[in-house]
Amino acid sequence: MNAEIRPVKTAAEIGLADLFAAARSDLPGGSSTEAVRSDAFDRFAAQGLPHSRVEAWKYTDLRRLVRDAKPLASRPDAAAKSAAGGAGAVFAGLDVRRLMIVDGAFVPELSDLAALEAGVAIRATVEALGAEEMPLPFGMAGTDPVAALNTALAGDGVVITVAADVVVERPIHLVFVTTSAAPAAMFTRSRLELGSRASLTLVETHEGPDRSDYQVNAALQVDVGDKASLDHIKITGEGAAALHVATLEASVGAGANYREFGFTTGGAVVRNQLFLRIAGQGTVANVHQASLLSGRQHVDTTLVIDHAAAGSQSREVFKAVVDDEARAVFQGRITVQPGAQQTDARMMARALLLSDEAVANCKPELEIFADDVQCGHGTTTGALDDQLKFYLMARGIPEKEAEALLIQAFVGEVIDAVVRDDLREALSQTMFAWLKGRE
Amino acid sequence: MTALLEIRGLKAEIDGRQILNGLDLTVNKGEIHAIMGPNGAGKSTLSYVLSGKPGYEITGGEVFFNGEDLLAMGPDERAAKGLFLAFQYPLEIPGVATLTFLRTALNAQRKKRGEEELSSPDVLKRVRELAKQLSIDPEMLKRPLNVGFSGGEKKRNETLQMALLEPKLCVLDETDSGLDIDALRIVADGVNRLRAADRGMIVITHYQRLLDYIVPDVVHVLSAGRIVKTGGKELALELEATGYAQYQSEAA
Ligand SMILES: Nc1ncnc2c1ncn2[C@@H]1O[C@H](COP(=O)(O)OP(=O)(O)O)[C@@H](O)[C@H]1O
Ligand SMILES: [Mg+2]
Numbered sequence: 001m002n003a004e005i006r007p008v009k010t011a012a013e014i015g016l017a018d019l020f021a022a023a024r025s026d027l028p029g030g031s032s033t034e035a036v037r038s039d040a041f042d043r044f045a046a047q048g049l050p051h052s053r054v055e056a057w058k059y060t061d062l063r064r065l066v067r068d069a070k071p072l073a074s075r076p077d078a079a080a081k082s083a084a085g086g087a088g089a090v091f092a093g094l095d096v097r098r099l100m101i102v103d104g105a106f107v108p109e110l111s112d113l114a115a116l117e118a119g120v121a122i123r124a125t126v127e128a129l130g131a132e133e134m135p136l137p138f139g140m141a142g143t144d145p146v147a148a149l150n151t152a153l154a155g156d157g158v159v160i161t162v163a164a165d166v167v168v169e170r171p172i173h174l175v176f177v178t179t180s181a182a183p184a185a186m187f188t189r190s191r192l193e194l195g196s197r198a199s200l201t202l203v204e205t206h207e208g209p210d211r212s213d214y215q216v217n218a219a220l221q222v223d224v225g226d227k228a229s230l231d232h233i234k235i236t237g238e239g240a241a242a243l244h245v246a247t248l249e250a251s252v253g254a255g256a257n258y259r260e261f262g263f264t265t266g267g268a269v270v271r272n273q274l275f276l277r278i279a280g281q282g283t284v285a286n287v288h289q290a291s292l293l294s295g296r297q298h299v300d301t302t303l304v305i306d307h308a309a310a311g312s313q314s315r316e317v318f319k320a321v322v323d324d325e326a327r328a329v330f331q332g333r334i335t336v337q338p339g340a341q342q343t344d345a346r347m348m349a350r351a352l353l354l355s356d357e358a359v360a361n362c363k364p365e366l367e368i369f370a371d372d373v374q375c376g377h378g379t380t381t382g383a384l385d386d387q388l389k390f391y392l393m394a395r396g397i398p399e400k401e402a403e404a405l406l407i408q409a410f411v412g413e414v415i416d417a418v419v420r421d422d423l424r425e426a427l428s429q430t431m432f433a434w435l436k437g438r439e
Numbered sequence: 440m441t442a443l444l445e446i447r448g449l450k451a452e453i454d455g456r457q458i459l460n461g462l463d464l465t466v467n468k469g470e471i472h473a474i475m476g477p478n479g480a481g482k483s484t485l486s487y488v489l490s491g492k493p494g495y496e497i498t499g500g501e502v503f504f505n506g507e508d509l510l511a512m513g514p515d516e517r518a519a520k521g522l523f524l525a526f527q528y529p530l531e532i533p534g535v536a537t538l539t540f541l542r543t544a545l546n547a548q549r550k551k552r553g554e555e556e557l558s559s560p561d562v563l564k565r566v567r568e569l570a571k572q573l574s575i576d577p578e579m580l581k582r583p584l585n586v587g588f589s590g591g592e593k594k595r596n597e598t599l600q601m602a603l604l605e606p607k608l609c610v611l612d613e614t615d616s617g618l619d620i621d622a623l624r625i626v627a628d629g630v631n632r633l634r635a636a637d638r639g640m641i642v643i644t645h646y647q648r649l650l651d652y653i654v655p656d657v658v659h660v661l662s663a664g665r666i667v668k669t670g671g672k673e674l675a676l677e678l679e680a681t682g683y684a685q686y687q688s689e690a691a
Contacts, residue, residue: 386493391530392540394490395600396518396548405543409534409583 013048015069017041019185020152023072027155029129029136036136040151047145056144059329059361060300065269066243070215072155073103073184080179081110088175088205090235090430094422096173096203103179104186104216105156117170119163119198125189128159134191138221138249140275140306147247147273150219154189157218160202164195164225171201171231171423176218178208178239185215196225196253201420203233207266210240219247226253226280231419232260235430238267240295245271254280254309261418262289262301263427265434270299276306276314278340283312288417290319292434293326293358300329307340316347319414321407322358323438330360334375335367343370347377352384352410354403404435441506443468443608443639444489450499450664451488458484460664461500466608466639473642473650473675476661477683482643483527485661486612490524491517504608518544519551521607525597525614527643532584537596540584541566541603548604569602573629590617598629609633609640615649627652647679662686 009017020041027037049066050057076084084102099122100110106124113122128134136154141147162168178186194200208214216238224230238244244267252258264270278285291299305314320328330349351360364377384406392402411431418424444466451459458481466472476482488495489502491514502509509517532540546556557565570577573595585593594614601609611630615623630640630653642653650658650672658674659666660683667686668674 388530388532390492390514391526391532392544393514394492394518394524394526395540395544395604396515396551397544398515398547398551399513401543401547402515405535405540406532409532412534 010049010063012063012066012069016149017045019069019072023153027153028126030132032132033129033136037152040137040148043143044145044148044152050145056302056331058331058363059327060269060271060298062146062245065298066215070183070185072153073178073180073186075105076102076107076179081107083179084110084177087177087207088173090205090237091173091203091423091426094171094426096171098173098175099158101157101174101176101188103177103184104188106158117166117168119166119195120168121161123159125154125157125159125191128191134159136189138247139251140277140304141247141249141273144247144273146217146245146271147219147249150187150189150217150247153187153217154219155187157188157190159191161193162195162198162200165197166195167199168201171203171420173203173205176204176206176216178212178214178216178242180214181209181212183213183215186217188216188218190218190220192220192222194222194224194228194230197227198225199229201231201233201423203235203423205235205237206244207237208239208242212239213241213243213268214239215243217245219249222248222250224250224252224256224258227255228253229257230259232258233418233423233427234262234272235427236262236264236266236270236272238270240266240268242267243269245273247273247275249275251277251279252283252285255282256280256284258283258285259417259419260285260287263430264289264291264293264299264301265430267299268297270297271302272300273302275304278305278307278309278312278314281309281311283309285312285314286417287314287316288414289317290321290411290414291328292321292411292431293328294323294438295326296324297326298329299327300331302329302331304333305335305345307334307336307343307345310340311342312340313344314346317414317417318349319411320351320360321354321411322351322360323354325355325357327359327361330379331363332377333365333367334377336370336373336375338369341370341372343373343375345373345375349377349379350410351381352407353381354384400439404438407435408432440467442466442503443505445503446500447502448500449488449502450497451484452496452498453484453494457498458664459488462661462665464659464666466641468639469636470657471634471640471642471653471655473644473655473658474661475644475647475658475675475678477687478645480661481664482661483612484664486524486527486610486643489610490514490522515547516551518604518606519548523601523604523606523609525594525601525609525611527612527616529585529593529597531586531588533586535584536581537584538563538566538580541580541600544600545603566599566603569599572602572632573599574625575599591619591622594618594622594626595629598626602629602633607638609638610643611640612643613645614642615644615646623649623652647675650675660686
């Protein structure tokens with residue numbers, strides 16, 4: 001007998017291995033891509049689904065939370081395409097370029113590809129991979145098992161390139177929607193290359209039916225050129241039973257302005273992991289995240305930010321409003337490399353617990369290898385302030401409304417970080433809708 | 440005629456400690472009552488119990504507000520019925536703009552009373568007028584409620600809220616504390632403008648000074664959770680001269 005102890009594979013892990021074996025020959029990409037994929041799957045298989053003894057996944061035990069693997073979603077048929085029509089309603093009425101990703105596949109005929117700005121190119125991931133023009137491997141996220149799984153199984157997505165000096169006024173909205181009632185798995189990979197001095201607002205929304213326990217593994221790789229400006233806004237509004245794991249890997253050049261904003265209200269189990277490298281000097285990067293959770297939602301936001309160049313500034317603000325038996329997880333690690341002097345990095349995580357059963361786990365870390373830096377972090381967890389609530393009620397404001405006002409004030413600080421008025425207003429409306437749902 | 444406020448034998452505890460010990464007080468419409476007393480007598484406790492702050496246990500007595508059982512109502516309901524407490528220590532609420540707060544409060548009360556809600560411009564217009572009367576910088580209305588306000592600004596802001604909400608009964612808890620003489624005048628003028636035949640006021644203060652500006656009809660001494668003496672406005676002057684020592688010993 002073999003004396004080596006191997007962890008027993010879970011049903012989901014076995015299912016994923018079967019899935020990869022069956023799908024690998026049909027996945028997009030040439031032979032070099034195929035080699036990358038099988039390499040990535042081997043890396044995943046060696047680790048299995050992450051569990052609580054894996055430090056980076058301490059609070060989100062996917063071995064326990066993911067019971068089975070779902071079959072890969074089939075490409076959307078006419079019915080699916082027509083069902084997808086109303087998706088992305090959060091930003092309905094705003095002048096944005098909608099790109100539809102239905103059941104994991106980019107659907108050009110549902111997307112607004114007319115009058116593309118000069119210097120902007122948009123195409124499907126399948127196309128870019130087919131032409132062997134899209135690298136799949138991750139950098140910072142390379143060792144993460146869920147990212148590896150994405151590399152192995154990535155089907156479709158969108159590749160956007162913006163040439164140097166092009167200022168794109170109209171935001172691009174990636175509308176990810178799951179339509180199939182039968183639970184399926186979707187592995188998407190998208191990519192954004194923003195040239196030097198270019199400017200773009202990229203919005204992502206993710207949604208799907210409440211009744212289906214579908215699984216999404218979405219990844220986005222971003223390359224922000226020197227002196228470029230990127231606003232990236234992601235709304236995770238998945239269906240109530242969905243699993244959503246997402247990897248964002250961004251590399252930001254010198255003198256750039258990068259604003260990352262995340263807003264999560266949906267999904268049963270959500271992991272948003274962000275790997276951010278400040279690769280050039282004098283860059284300003286802000287990461288703001290807000291989660292509004294209820295029921296038994298489990299939402300994990302994990303950020304790794306690597307200051308690899310001197311004189312950059314980063315601000316990270318995380319806020320979670322947690323009701324019922326929901327759980328919010330926040331892990332943040334700021335690393336300052338030896339050469340990254342004059343780094344100014346600050347991280348704050350605050351959770352507002354609205355019920356006795358609500359839980360927040362916060363784990364901020366600093367890893368500093370330079371001596372002339374300003375870094376700090378803080379966390380707070382607490383209930384609504386009864387004194388403040390009484391003050392509002394003593395002025396005639398009913399209890400639920402008083403709570404809503406205080407919650408709004410708590411989340412407002414994060415939403416205020418969204419620069420564009422129209423998008424900020426739409427996000428406020430999403431927050432109000434969530435608050436209304438509590439009444 | 441039904442009294443505006445009628446308190447009979449009120450007893451209240453907090454954290455197992457009895458603070459109000461059988462308090463009686465009747466306030467009629469149009470009257471201003473001053474309540475004076477040593478620190479720790481239970482003045483703020485009375486104001487909190489009247490406005491419905493959680494944490495107090497009522498262990499005896501009754502309170503009627505326009506003939507209705509006040510103690511059965513929630514704090515928001517009491518406010519909508521016309522009870523207003525100007526806090527001794529107004530709270531700071533980061534993230535809630537003062538104007539938003541004022542509009543929300545006014546419209547919540549109107550809605551509860553079955554009145555039509557006012558539009559934002561209408562509220563703004565009324566608030567602006569009142570702010571001017573109270574020498575409040577209109578820019579302050581955009582700032583988060585009381586955040587970074589000076590002591591005097593907070594008290595003026597309380598007075599502004601009171602004037603906007605037009606309550607039936609105003610309870611002012613040490614509105615004079617932390618005010619210099621100019622601010623005191625502004626606040627007192629604001630309060631005096633609210634004097635009306637159908638409105639009553641309870642002015643809680645430790646010092647007689649405020650009562651030079653807001654002249655009461657009746658003065659009570661509160662000590663160890665009870666009204667121990669009642670008189671006319673000359674009682675306040677008497678207290679100023681003698682201090683509270685005799686009442687403290689009485690209570691002991
Ligand atoms: N939470 C509490 N627990 C116990 N005692 C309290 C509490 N709050 C106030 N007290 C006590 O109640 C008494 C009356 O307080 P208060 O009403 O604030 O007096 P005043 O306003 O007349 O100065 C004081 O002795 C004070 O220490
Ligand atoms: Mg007091």
